Amino acid sequence: MLVFFPCLHFYISTATILHSLPQTLPPPAMADPSLLDNTLNPVSAAQPPPLDEAHPTPDELVAKAIAPVKRHFLRPPPVRTCDGNNSSKADEGAAAQKDDASAPILKEKKSKRQLKRERRQEQKSALHICPEVAKSGKVSSCPYGDRCRFNHDVEAFKAQKPDDLDGMCPFLTTKGPCPYGLACRFAGTHKDDNGEAANETINGDERSSEMNVLKKDVQKLLWKKNRMKFPKADAALELLGLVGQGKKKKMVENENDDKIVSNDSGDVDGNGCCRATGDSSNDLDCAAEVLEEGKPDEADTTDELRPPKKTKSSIDETCSVLVNDEGCKQNEPETCIENIVEDNDKCLKLHPREKKLIDFREKLYLAPLTTVGNLPFRQVCKVLGADVTCGEMAMCTNLLQGQASEWALLRRHSSEDLFGVQICGAYPDTVARTVELIEQNCTVDFIDINMGCPIDIVVNKGAGSALLMKPTRMKSVVEASSRAVDIPVTIKVRTGFYEGKNRIDSLIADIGNWGATAVTIHGRTRQQRYSKLANWEYIYQCARAAPSSLQVLGNGDVFSYLDWNSHKSDCPELSTCMIARGALIKPWIFTEIKEQRHWDISSGQRLDILKDYVRFGLQHWGSDSKGVETTRHFLLEWLSYTCRYIPIGLLDNIPQRINWRPPSYFGRDDLETLMASESAADWIRISEMLLGKVPYGFTFAPKHKSNAYDSAENG
Structure with a gap:
């Protein structure tokens, strides 16, 4: 029993x-x-x-x-x-x-139309009260009135609402009352100084400590084709010779045809060239905003640009682009300058190696973890000693389409003092536009490009581990992305695609020249998934072969402070070790490493972590x-x-x-x-x-099988 x-x-x-x-x-x-x-x-x-x-x-x-x-x-x-x-x-x-x-365990498979119809009917039920009415307790507070798709019957909602959970409302520790009002499962604790319910609403910015929330106006631009501009990304693609053949630039035909406003503080004139602003500090980014007649539509994210087989040589060794009111002109290499151009009519593009760098050495890095590496989990790891955190992997195509669920993966908590986001894309134009979009609308310290994801749905689209088989495209993605933003760009790779055919050692000397600040090497091939132990000897080999300007991070099977110490002592060239599944199984691993001890944690202490x-x-x-x-x-x-x-x-x-x-x-x-x-x-x-008790009929099956190994792929 x-x-x-x-x-x-x-x-x-x-x-x-x-x-x-x-x-x-x-x-x-x-x-x-x-x-x-x-x-x-x-x-x-x-x-x-x-x-x-x-x-x-x-x-x-x-x-x-x-x-x-x-x-x-x-x-x-x-x-x-x-x-x-x-x-x-x-x-x-x-x-x-x-x-x-x-x-009932097995659920009937329903069509999308049927699910949408049921969802709308459910929204009209008494349990789905209007959020505005729930906050204030007054029906008149809803700005949509009878047109609102939610229920406004407060008494019916109270009659059917589940019993409150034990404990206090989690928002009572923040400034202002609970934003969920009557709908809160701890509504009984919403009392003011007089013992009455506190239903006044507050500004979300005063209560929330989360950042990187996508603005509605930006989302609407992403929804509409050809409305969002990516001047830096498109300029970088053109300078690198990554513009697709036969693509012609389409000007937006509206009342502002004669002027295109860029996402930066500088303007772009009708010819697509940077106009001088009164602030010379903004001139550093102007060269990346050059738009010429032969370039494709900036906002066309559906037709991804494929790089030609032979790309033009990088302009790392040449010069910056100087722009004036008469047109755009590329100077000869011998006329390049390294300092800020004082003339407001000229712009200078920063060399990738002159960007602000992040020192990952000796820092405890929590890896980007799909599904489980959400913001609350990262908060727990920060409390337990993590130094660097990174958001869950987000798909570039979904970000460019303005999908709210994908942008939620970029959220950052105020406690994350060194935070990055990870994105995944198959082509340089998609990735470059995404990093520019993130730089303009998010507060991040670095952007990591995933080139090691083994999931079939990602690999079949040419992203993730599939890029390991196409080093030319891999180079184009890194170069275009690093030139489109001023924040550091890092990449995460596996040792190779097929087992027994490692290839990062042949690329490690060039990755730093492409513009990447750091590279994380997961010591397994794509075919291994997460089976077998990570190949740290190969990681050491790559770290020793890497140029001094490129930081190399190791990843795989770090599960105690002894593992951490061993990898650092065996290869001093290794900047740090990224911790992934070890943090999922025991997030106090960060405390163990910092205190250099084995923590025989009790069940009560583990329960306290779950409470947090x-x-x-x-x-x-x-x-x-x-x-x-x-x-x-x-x-x-x-x-x-x-x-x-x-x-x-x-x-x-x-x-x-x-x-x-x-x-x-x-x-x-x-x-x-x-x-x-x-x-x-x-x-x-x-x-x-x-x-509290789970709802009636609740079932759960874990989403991931971390030890999955596809035997069919091994031939």
Whole structure:
């Protein structure tokens, strides 16, 4: 008989939740026995199992990549209806949250039109109250009135609204009242000094500490074809000889035909040349805004430009472009100048190596992580010691189309003092226009171009790891992007595409000349995905062959401070190590590296980290029902990684290696045992401790299989 969790929330102190367990750890590390299955941990009540003389030694287990858990913590593996099937885990998750009948697991596949119709009907339901009405509690506050697509019946909403969650509203610590008002799942805590509900709204900028929110006017320009201009990117493409054959420039025909306004402070005249401004400091960027008659439409992002087979030589060794009122002219190499041109009629393009550089040396770099590397997770890692953070990978084509969901991946929290974004594109024109767009509308310290993503849908479009097989296009992407912006551009690659055919060593000497500030090398091929250990010897080889102007970062299997120290001592030329899955499994790895110790973290301390994540998640995604369930979804995605952590106190050999397969074991208390479970049903139970009961019919299956290895591609 399963024992189910009641609704608890992260604001309840750990001592209150966990004070009554008869375990050996202090109260903050214990769990309420009423919330946990009493059969999980017989270690405290029973004697250790008898020793088996045939049981392999710890060294033998390590040789087989099996975690050497101490004998008296081992237990028989749980019975599974389907071996490793995600659907069976989803069945368990559904069965774990109700007593009577099983919820439907398989959902009917519906067309997009049907889904859209149901979504509109759902918006009109009583539970989907208008956000403006929810904030103020007054129907008259909605500017759309009867034309609003949401419900305005406050009383009907209150009658059907789910019960409030335990704890305090996450927005009470910010300036002003909760922006979700009546819709907040903690609305009962919205009280002012007089004990009355506080429904006054505030300016979002005063409450929010997030940056890089796409402005509506920019989004509308991206929606409309041929409206957004990319002068720097298009000038860089033309100077590098990457303009497609037969493409002709189309001028926008409107009342401003005689003048094109660029995205920068400088203007562009009717001939497409930079006009002088009164500020000579702006003249440095003017040369990149040159537009000539033979250039394609700047805003045409649907027809991507393909570079010719033989590109023109780079102008790195030549000169800057000087522009005056009569036209544009490229000076001879011997007339190039290095300082700022004092004449306002002339513009100077900065050499890529003269850009502001970022020193990654000795910094703890949290890798860009798809799905799980969201803003709340990065906040948790910043608290635990991360120095550099990077947003999730965003597709260039989606950014250029103004998709709000893709632009949300570029959000930055104020605590991220050294922050970059990662983009992925297949062609130089797409990537160059994207980096210019990001520079103009976001606050970032660097832009990373992904050239190592192994996902099929990305590779099939010519992006990600596919670029490793096309070094000429790879060069064009980096050169055009670095010339289109003044902030540093970095790239992330794998060792090669096919296993046994590494090729970055042959390109490493040239990558710095292309304009990249740093390159991160993931020590696996695309074909390996995440299987097998990373090839750090090859990373060292590339780092030693790289020019001094190019920083080389290593990535792969860093899971303890000993791994970090080993890589840094074995190759001093390596700038730093990027930490990816190690941070997903145990985000306190940053604390371990900085304090140079193995942290035998307790289950209560791990629960506190999850509480912080939930609090950050509610502040980011919202404290209404939708925000709560979004936070739960991403929490469950993260728990699918954290279950792989094995506490230090349970191991015969330390530290844990990232490729070890954990056996079934008991923890030192019931909560630690629950956190080690690989069942989605147990992950759901942990989420219920923090976010209340799941909705009826809720199911979950993890999105990623990080150890995926496509055998068909190996031939």
